[in-house]
Amino acid sequence: MAGGVSSPGQTVAGRMLSILAVFEQSLSPRSLTEISQETGLALSTTHRLLAELEDWGALQRDDNGRYQIGLRLWELGQHAGRQVRDIARPLLQDLYSLTQETVHIAVRERTEALYIDRVYGSRRVPQASRVGGRLPLHATAVGKVLLAHEESWLREAVLAQPLESRTPKTHVDPDALRIELDVIRARGYALTADEVRLGSASIAVPIFQRDGGIGAALGLVTAADTAEGLERHLPAMRGIAHRIERSVGGFSLRAVRPEPRGPEHLISTQRKSATGGAKGGGGM
Numbered sequence: 001m002a003g004g005v006s007s008p009g010q011t012v013a014g015r016m017l018s019i020l021a022v023f024e025q026s027l028s029p030r031s032l033t034e035i036s037q038e039t040g041l042a043l044s045t046t047h048r049l050l051a052e053l054e055d056w057g058a059l060q061r062d063d064n065g066r067y068q069i070g071l072r073l074w075e076l077g078q079h080a081g082r083q084v085r086d087i088a089r090p091l092l093q094d095l096y097s098l099t100q101e102t103v104h105i106a107v108r109e110r111t112e113a114l115y116i117d118r119v120y121g122s123r124r125v126p127q128a129s130r131v132g133g134r135l136p137l138h139a140t141a142v143g144k145v146l147l148a149h150e151e152s153w154l155r156e157a158v159l160a161q162p163l164e165s166r167t168p169k170t171h172v173d174p175d176a177l178r179i180e181l182d183v184i185r186a187r188g189y190a191l192t193a194d195e196v197r198l199g200s201a202s203i204a205v206p207i208f209q210r211d212g213g214i215g216a217a218l219g220l221v222t223a224a225d226t227a228e229g230l231e232r233h234l235p236a237m238r239g240i241a242h243r244i245e246r247s248v249g250g251f252s253l254r255a256v257r258p259e260p261r262g263p264e265h266l267i268s269t270q271r272k273s274a275t276g277g278a279k280g281g282g283g284m
Contacts, residue, residue, distance in 0.1 A: 019053065101222050166197070
């Protein structure tokens with residue numbers, strides 16, 4: 001390995017980012033040896049970079065000397081999408097008040113739905129979500145809404161990849177999903193039941209940008225055994241979605257996350273995610 005790394009041309013910044021990316025796959029604490037193995041960096045290089053990251057506050061060590069995400073990095077991350085969250089939070093609170101159900105907002109992060117805010121209802125619902133978590137687009141109501149309104153090349157790139165089956169009821173047949181996405185795009189909302197976690201059902205509507213492109217999705221989650229007639233919440237959800245659209249104004253919802261450079265980049269990212277393990281929880 002040239003320069004103590006498996007990628008000879010990798011910069012110091014690239015090496016540090018590869019270390020931080022280890023914790024993107026799982027938030028579990030890692031040892032020096034594990035981080036070295038997962039990044040392909042030499043032990044000496046890994047040790048030096050970990051010390052710098054720890055000094056800055058990006059990483060910290062637990063009682064066993066294993067590394068985990070530091071508070072400073074968490075604080076910095078709170079600024080990502082903050083303007084959208086600040087705008088959306090009172091409107092999500094309004095939607096919760098109207099429905100008494102758990103509600104959330106998500107954007108597309110490459111091939112996954114990224115959850116940027118959530119208001120929890122009082123009812124007990126099997127949860128697969130947390131703010132900052134991700135789930136596959138094809139398995140969630142918000143993800144299906146986002147995918148249904150994206151460009152055709154992106155939909156095809158996602159459907160061409162192996163589709164993870166989170167439960168026995170996850171829809172993973174590409175041809176059936178193409179039809180489902182067409183229906184979602186035509187009727188303006190998506191429904192899921194037991195697809196990402198057994199016992200949960202969800203409905204979602206799109207939030208469009210000023211240019212007409214899809215920006216985000218607004219979702220509502222409930223227990224599957226009480227999910228009959230979820231469409232009754234559509235007037236309130238659509239009203240809140242329109243208020244978010246108007247409130248965001250010129251700020252691009254797409255600015256919350258980086259855009260893929262094209263089909264090849266999207267596909268390679270999907271393959272990396274599929275082989276790297278599930279990221280820490282998303283939402284319905």
